[in-house]
Amino acid sequence: MTSVDIKEKSNDVTTGGGGNNNLDNFRGGGGGGDDSNDKNKTQPKEKKSSPMLFLLFAIIPIIMFFGAIIFVYIVREMGKAWKPISMPSAVVSSTLVLIISSFTLEIARSALKNKLLEKFKRWVMISTVLGIAFFTSQLVAWKQLMAKGVYMEATNPHATFFYILTGVHALHLLGGLLGLSYILLGAIYYRFTAEKRAAVDVATGYWHFMDVLWIVLFVLLFVWK
Amino acid sequence: MRRIICLRKYLFSQDHKIIGLQYYLLALLAVFVSITFSVIMRLRLTWPSDVWFIMSKLLPTAFNETGQMTPEFYLSLMTMHGTIMVFFVLTLAPQAAFGNYFLPLQIGAKEMAYPKLGLISFWLTFLSFCVLLSAFFVTGGAPLTGWTAYPPLSSIVSSQPGQARGMDLWLVSLSIFSLATILNSINFLITVITKRTTGMSLMRLPLTCWGWLATAMVSLLAFPVLLAAGLLLLFDRTLGTAFFLPSGLLIDGKVISLTDGLPLLWQHLFWFFGHPEVYIAILPAMGFVSHFLATFSRKPVFGYRSMVFATLAIALLGFLVWGHHMFIAGISPYLSMTFSLLTLTIAVPSAIKTLNWFGTIWGGKIQLTTPMLYSLGFISLFITGGLGGIFLGQSSLDIYLHDTYFVVGHFHLIMGSSAIFAIFAATAFWFPQIVGRQMNEDLGKVHFFITFLGVYAIFLPMHFLGIAGNPRRYAEISEFLYLNELQPLHKFITIAMLVTVNVQLLFLINLITSIFAGKKVKENPWKATTLEWTSSSPPSKDNATTIVYRGAYDFSLPGANKDYFMQTEDLPNNSLDNS
Numbered sequence: 011m012t013s014v015d016i017k018e019k020s021n022d023v024t025t026g027g028g029g030n031n032n033l034d035n036f037r038g039g040g041g042g043g044d045d046s047n048d049k050n051k052t053q054p055k056e057k058k059s060s061p062m063l064f065l066l067f068a069i070i071p072i073i074m075f076f077g078a079i080i081f082v083y084i085v086r087e088m089g090k091a092w093k094p095i096s097m098p099s100a101v102v103s104s105t106l107v108l109i110i111s112s113f114t115l116e117i118a119r120s121a122l123k124n125k126l127l128e129k130f131k132r133w134v135m136i137s138t139v140l141g142i143a144f145f146t147s148q149l150v151a152w153k154q155l156m157a158k159g160v161y162m163e164a165t166n167p168h169a170t171f172f173y174i175l176t177g178v179h180a181l182h183l184l185g186g187l188l189g190l191s192y193i194l195l196g197a198i199y200y201r202f203t204a205e206k207r208a209a210v211d212v213a214t215g216y217w218h219f220m221d222v223l224w225i226v227l228f229v230l231l232f233v234w235k
Numbered sequence: 236m237r238r239i240i241c242l243r244k245y246l247f248s249q250d251h252k253i254i255g256l257q258y259y260l261l262a263l264l265a266v267f268v269s270i271t272f273s274v275i276m277r278l279r280l281t282w283p284s285d286v287w288f289i290m291s292k293l294l295p296t297a298f299n300e301t302g303q304m305t306p307e308f309y310l311s312l313m314t315m316h317g318t319i320m321v322f323f324v325l326t327l328a329p330q331a332a333f334g335n336y337f338l339p340l341q342i343g344a345k346e347m348a349y350p351k352l353g354l355i356s357f358w359l360t361f362l363s364f365c366v367l368l369s370a371f372f373v374t375g376g377a378p379l380t381g382w383t384a385y386p387p388l389s390s391i392v393s394s395q396p397g398q399a400r401g402m403d404l405w406l407v408s409l410s411i412f413s414l415a416t417i418l419n420s421i422n423f424l425i426t427v428i429t430k431r432t433t434g435m436s437l438m439r440l441p442l443t444c445w446g447w448l449a450t451a452m453v454s455l456l457a458f459p460v461l462l463a464a465g466l467l468l469l470f471d472r473t474l475g476t477a478f479f480l481p482s483g484l485l486i487d488g489k490v491i492s493l494t495d496g497l498p499l500l501w502q503h504l505f506w507f508f509g510h511p512e513v514y515i516a517i518l519p520a521m522g523f524v525s526h527f528l529a530t531f532s533r534k535p536v537f538g539y540r541s542m543v544f545a546t547l548a549i550a551l552l553g554f555l556v557w558g559h560h561m562f563i564a565g566i567s568p569y570l571s572m573t574f575s576l577l578t579l580t581i582a583v584p585s586a587i588k589t590l591n592w593f594g595t596i597w598g599g600k601i602q603l604t605t606p607m608l609y610s611l612g613f614i615s616l617f618i619t620g621g622l623g624g625i626f627l628g629q630s631s632l633d634i635y636l637h638d639t640y641f642v643v644g645h646f647h648l649i650m651g652s653s654a655i656f657a658i659f660a661a662t663a664f665w666f667p668q669i670v671g672r673q674m675n676e677d678l679g680k681v682h683f684f685i686t687f688l689g690v691y692a693i694f695l696p697m698h699f700l701g702i703a704g705n706p707r708r709y710a711e712i713s714e715f716l717y718l719n720e721l722q723p724l725h726k727f728i729t730i731a732m733l734v735t736v737n738v739q740l741l742f743l744i745n746l747i748t749s750i751f752a753g754k755k756v757k758e759n760p761w762k763a764t765t766l767e768w769t770s771s772s773p774p775s776k777d778n779a780t781t782i783v784y785r786g787a788y789d790f791s792l793p794g795a796n797k798d799y800f801m802q803t804e805d806l807p808n809n810s811l812d813n814s
Contacts, residue, residue, distance in 0.1 A: 060425075060429060063425050063428065063429065064349070064421065064425060067421045067424055067425060067455065068421065070455055070456070071417045071421075071455055071456075071458070071459040072459070074455075074456055074457075074459035074460055074463075075459035075460070075462060075463045076463075077460075078459065078460040078463035078464060078504055078507075079463050079467070081503075081504075082467065082478060082500055082504070085497065085500060086478070086495075086496070086497070086500075089495040089497075090495055091482070091494065091495035092495075162474055162475065162476060163475045163476070167477070167478075167495065167496075170470075170476045170477075170478075174467075174470065174476070178466075
């Protein structure tokens, strides 16, 4: 322990001394007129990294990832072995649930903006429940298909794509659900204020993106021919 | 307690400099492994019937009853050589290693935007390297499809011994690698966008940073496609889907029907990633070279703006030319022609860059230090390799040359060797900043000249082999009458290769001894202008950040009282004396 202490001390001495010298040099050159202005000139501004930027740069590779699979889907659809499967009824309910969850989340966000923390908590809770309902509904859809004897195997590419696209989407949405749980915990303990809501914005944005992505996949799988 | 501190500080550090060094060491390890593979391959190719006692004892499965290495093992080595070189050397060293270390220093940032992300991406990359190497030790051994993994060979488990678990591990490894690279690219992009110090406008960035920025953009768009393709192929192999499996294939005596997959789809997806990957390797290298040429010619980079736009143009065009890898795959001739035209268009920004490099050194006070020599070597290799590209970019010529050694020679010159030369240059250039000592210049010069001649001796004859019709990926050519006459040339290449590989030990010795015994140098020994030289060397944990007042390459300004101005020097006070 002692050696660590000594190290820290010596570090302090060297960096402290160097820093002071530098500052003296800079200030001496500038002259003592306007102090605040001088400070702006010699000390670079510390910038904060933007969480929304992170969201944007996370979405771009996800779009490329799904784009690649969708490209394969469109090409394979022209093949001879393509037999469209009938839509499992649970898919409709999951779609509705997911769309509604986006709106409830938006209500929660605007509640936070207006500093209505109780309301925020309530609506985040509702959204999280809806999110979990979506997963359950997707599970039911898979069960429905398997009960009909439609599996992932090569014999029907459309079924393959259904399992893979919904599976990969669910995996990505799991990240969104983690985000929702995080802001739910924050809402329960009133950790978020109107100013401190970057995490809420990011989680909401990601959720909306997953929502739109699901609608695209739904249209691709069952509407677009 | 101290052990934990040590782990925190050197193994699981969030400091971008430690992460950069970790990446560099991983790349060094990878290049050593990969070069060993290529030595074994060349020996097998040149002296096919010789019995290798030691190796056959070490790896009994790789040898047949007569003591000869099996062609399958040759193909495994080839696959792993390509994979390791492309991913763990050419993607890691210029971008992840030097980028992580010097990007924040050069833009005046205290750290990367997301230090934890850097930590995660390094260890994911390390994991993927371990997974890749473990393919050698599973039943059947490493895959043998080459680094391109074309189906149906790669999608049928029973097709070859190496196509069982080895291929799965290969795919898993590349998926982890893609994820790590995507995370790293996000970190790079946000760092450049948000973390630049006051006064560091985009047009004041050093060209190295532009290289890293463009590469991060390309990686962010290209690697997800590889990830998707890899997963689909993995599903084909494990879950019984058939994305890339055509119908009518005879497997284990049974004809597969009803699958209707398209092997060509894999090629489209793979090369949509694969061609930008080439630029992921070369764009940072181009940045390094522009930077070093200006520093050692004591002149500003000629046409800075056009350099930036050429970098972005190459990054963009890189996404539009993937089809030129598929001219012989049976795509429509109209498509071929389009891809051919777009491919030749890349010659325009490349030529802009090359001419700007000449413009930079033209009439400069050239200092032939080792980083400068390596940079000049880069230009030479880039031009030679690029000329080969003009042949291959034309669909009519490519049909003849595609599966020959011409391609091997071409991409080893332009992508392999020239990027490696830029890595050598960057190592010698930034060594004083990292260690506080200089690498040995004499050793470096000897290493440069022998490696430079050696690389030409290895890869230039391969072009002739290709024109003579020598196919690539063959473990042995002695069985073909029309290729017998080429065997002496193969022997020459192998001997040149053995010499060149051994000379690399000089670089390694130089690198290691210089850490302890190199000439101590003052700060900024090369009299460079960029911000990394304002922090102490070796840099302390916290980077120095200062305000930037000028562009990155203020060398030899007319009428100035000194040769160069750091980016941190204020303009009106001391830049121009007489004007």
